[in-house]
Amino acid sequence: MVKKYKIEIPAAALRDTDLEPGDKLSLSVSHKQFNIRPANVIDQLPQINIWLYTVPALLAMVIFFVYTRSQAIRQIALNGKDYSIANGATLLGMICGLVIFTITAIWTKIHRTGPTKELYWRNLPTIVIATGLILVFSLYAAFWLLWRMFMDASFDIYTSSVMIFIIIAVINYVMINLAMTLTTSVITNLLTIMIIGGMVFSILTNSSRDWWKHNFSFLGTAENSANFQFNVTLIFSGVLMMTLVDYLFVNLQKRFLGKKILVLRWLLYGLSVCIASIGLFPNDPQFHVLHDRISMWLVYIILILIATVRWLLPAVTKQFLVLSYVMGAIMGAEYIIFKLTDYLSLTAFELLEFGLAFSWILLLLQNIENLSRFGHNLFIVTVEDD
Incomplete structure (x- = not known):
């Protein structure tokens, strides 16, 4: 029975x-x-009508075909500086994808048919810009890889147009699906992809292959041809993190009240501002002192967060506390080794510190996300014999 x-x-x-x-x-x-x-x-x-992503892709294909035809181009390279499938797909894909993403996000929020109903209107512009940057990074990396695999490949105008249609249709579908499932965990993933993708993008496109012999901040200086990409990545990563903190803490404060939550919130705001400011004031001669001070403020805020997370974060787990103290100890040990010995180069030290600090920040945001998600949507039920 x-x-x-x-x-x-x-x-x-x-x-x-x-x-x-x-x-x-x-x-x-x-x-x-x-x-x-x-x-x-x-x-x-999510139910996505096929016409929502194929019709805009068809329009983009027609624009690409008409333009290349008007320039009397018969053979189009896969990748290149002037006319290429990569440039056409990146430009048209970014425009088309962002327009569709924005319309879908607004539609789902107004009609309250998805997670975007809990987003604030002030959060939307930052998310749209961040999504656009990630899309450009992804397309650039994909075409760079294809170019390395199929060196000097080119196609006729008809084949190229069909390829543009397929690429744009896939981009549109992904962007619609992303807008319909936009949650705090998705925004956290966007933040991760944006920072890592922006760094890789800057390293791949920078003018100096010996950048690592200087320091990590060299990627943002005027001596690097890809400094704009690196600095823009940091600026919008900071703004996106501030958006995420804003989104998380409004729900978190529905359950947990008090000054400790406010202190934690403002420390994370300060961390976000420091990340954005490092990109806003790169390590060029005119900003060198300010850049260094902001970097140190960033380190101080992280150390303060690690030291006080036991009291500031509600319902903190023992595992997270232990991990926080271990990572803080490793960061401190690396600093001592770097200052007292020649074992670590400046670039190695900065990359290791960045990796540990960024990993810990993601773990902290994940813990806050869990508390925020289950805070006001948590209901107590009892299992009883029928």
Whole structure:
């Protein structure tokens, strides 16, 4: 005989859903957790009409075809400085993808059909710009890899136009899906991709292959041809992080009140400002002193956060505390080794410190995200015998 149990779902938990009494739900067990959702799971997935991403792609293909035809170009290179599939796809893809992303995000927010309903209007411009930068980085890296694989490849105007259509259609689909599923975890992933992608992009496109013999900040100086990409990445990474903190803490403060939460919030705002300011004031002669001071403020804020996270972060876990102190100790040991010995170069020291600090910040944001997500949407239920 199968033993049955009963779970009562509070009315408040159904407030933001389309469920009615008597509707069937499906229950799954994963990692000792119950996941309850509507029985027809496919209805919960984003439904994207094929015309929404193919029609704009078709329009972009026509523009590409007409323009190249007007320039009397018959053979188009896969990659190149002037007319190429890479340049056409990057320009048209960025414009088309961002327009579709923005329209979809606004539509879903107004009609409250997705996670964007919890975003604030002030957050949207930053997310759009960050998404555009990530799209450019991704397209550049993809075409750079294809160029290395198919050196000097070129195609006729018709084949090139079809390739543009396929690329733009894929970009449009991804951007629509992204706008329909935009959550705090997605924004955190955007922040990660943006910082790492921007760094890799700057390293690939910089004019000096010996940049690592100087220091990490060299990528943002006027001596590097890709300094604009590097600095813009830092500026918008800081702004995107501030947007994420703003989004997270509004929900977090619905459950946790007090001055400690405010202190944590403003320390993270300060961290975001420092990241953006390092890109705004690169390590050029006119900004050298200010750049160094901002970098030190960044280090001080991270150290303060690591030292005080036990008291500032609600419901902090023992594992996170131990990991925080270990990472802080490693960062301190690296600083001592760098100052007292010649074992670490300046670039190696900066990269190691950046890697540890950035990893810890992501872990902290992940902990805050979990508290924020479950804070005001957490309901206590009791399992009873039927």
